Amino acid sequence: MIFNSLRWGIQAWYGLILVAVLTGFGLTAYHVAYDGQLRRLDRELEGQLAALSRPGPPERPPENRQPGERPFPGDWRRNSFEAAFLSRLRETIEQFGAGVDGRTNAYYAVVWDAQGAFVARSAGAPADVPAPALLQTSPIPADPEPGAVEPPRMRMVPPQPPQARTRGEVREVFRHEFFGHSLLVGRSLEPEMAAMRHLALWLLAAGSGVLALGLAGGWWVATRAIRPIEAISAAATKISSGDLTQRIPTTSTQSELGRLVEVLNSTFARLETAFAQQVRFTADASHELRTPVAVVISQTQSALARERSPEEYRQSLEACHRAAQRMRNLTQSLLHLARLDGRQEPVQKKPCDLADIARECADLVQPLAVEHAVTVHRDLNAAACFGDPDRLAQVATNLLTNAIQFNRHRGEIRVSTRTENGVAMLSVHDTGIGIPAEDLPHVFERFYRVDKSRSRGHGHVGLGLAISKAIADAHGGTFELTSEPGQGSTFTLKLPTRR
């Protein structure tokens, strides 16, 4: 379960990356420090080497020399000079480091001749120091024949850079000197290693501290990052358990989560509205059924309470009949709406003309118009569209019936059809009482009545416009409604001309 947690996931990855970074950093620091130690040691060793490579007697300064005299006294024939040099070097080496036995940081020195043969070692030098590789130079010219007049040329090696090597626990620096012999100075690495161990421990401690701090900070950051998600989850849980009024608290609308929260909140709001509409619809439907049922029950109970005259029985039966008619209208409308809602009966679309439909419907409602003393004007232009003629006729009839019944006495109705910008339109304008502005957004809602009881007498159930709207929706069309209280209203159905 922990491994499925987003917070733990973030924390684990974060920890891994932190460990990798710290390790890399620590190793680099360790190496840099180690290199520094070695370089410093190498410089010391080189200093020692330089001191050793010029064994006494000291070089005579030029002002003490006779003209033409060489800087070094002695036999300048090659072999004897070299031998003298080496023997002096040997002495120097053998005295080097004397009296410092047992000290780990004591230097030692070893010398080999040009052929790699061991010459001498200082007192503290280990016995098994391997000779450095021989210098690859041109072959040494053989000594001239004895008795030759020309003295042999000095065999000199050009100055070589010192080289360093680490051998186990020791560091050694060596250089091929001018006779080809190799001089090596070494020292144990023990003090450096001790320092490095110390450094390693420090790095480990500091790294652990940083890791702990980093993990704690990461936990804090992850917790902060996850808090809005937890808020979302909490709100969603409450909503799913039925409390639709819940909203996720918004802190920032700019962040990614803030935008998500906005989207979710608007979704929840729409859900709540839809739910509330559904609940109200059910309540309204049962409410609408209650009155006719009450009529039937009270009429029959009252009629059956005692002997009545035939006229009274007739009145009761007529009342029950009216109530039953109203219930039938209501249930039919409800069924109709439910089918449109559930898309159970897809509209049978085919090419048709709104003008034809409007004409038929206007003919159909003519008797009702006469009854209400309302004049119907027609302005029917071709308005070809793609739809279900029966359903569209239902819409037109509903609009016309409303226009007649909500009209004033001797009022007028103008029904018009036309095509504008690829939209087929059917408009019904009346000269009735109009609809107050605050009611305009609601007139297409189910059971919505502008005057809470005005339409009851007409046998209306308050679903006509809702059904018309549902039919328009099923056709991909829209309704437009403009109204001026006291002047009249205009309902306009707009349908796309093509499929």
Add this chain to the structure above:
Amino acid sequence: MRILAVEDEPDLLASLLRSLRDEGYATDGAADGPDGLFKAENFEYDAIILDLMLPGMDGWEVLRRLRRTKKTPVLILTARDAVRDRVTGLDTGADDYLVKPFDLDELLARLRALIRRAASQVESRIQVGQVVINTASRTVTRGGEEIPLTAREYALVEFLALHQGKLITRSMLYDHLFDENDATLSNLLDVHISNIRKKLGHDFITTRRGQGYCIESPL
């Protein structure tokens, strides 16, 4: 007993009025809010049946305005059955609440209870000496023997018995026993009183000359 029914559904109003008249109540009807309020304010009713969804002025408003001047018991009769509606109704000053569709018998029983409570009577059985009036079955017995009364006579007896010991003026009796459709002849009341005295004994109703009638309290 005189009752006002305010209901905009004509068929429902008709059956209500018929049943109430059958029960011997004097009944008036109103089909919209303003008419209902006018009648409720200007006539003496023993109870009012009030629908909530009314044209012109809704039932809440009628009740609110009526309560400024009168304490007439009001029974709300409505299709709105949400608890909130009931609470609002009762808090606004309604005395009872009945949801449509309703049973006529229940409505009538609740009306009787309302009228009784308004007269500070708790039981449906009222005893005056040897005479017992049962308001539930609308019967009157004297010494255990049932006395047949006409609906109007019974209403008169019940009204006087409910207000035992109080002086009831003739105009009060006219207000409560006759509805707006009755031709109220001035001597009609005397005829009813005389008939009741023949059936229940002359001393049952005391006449206060020039003032009205009274059933003396047994105390």
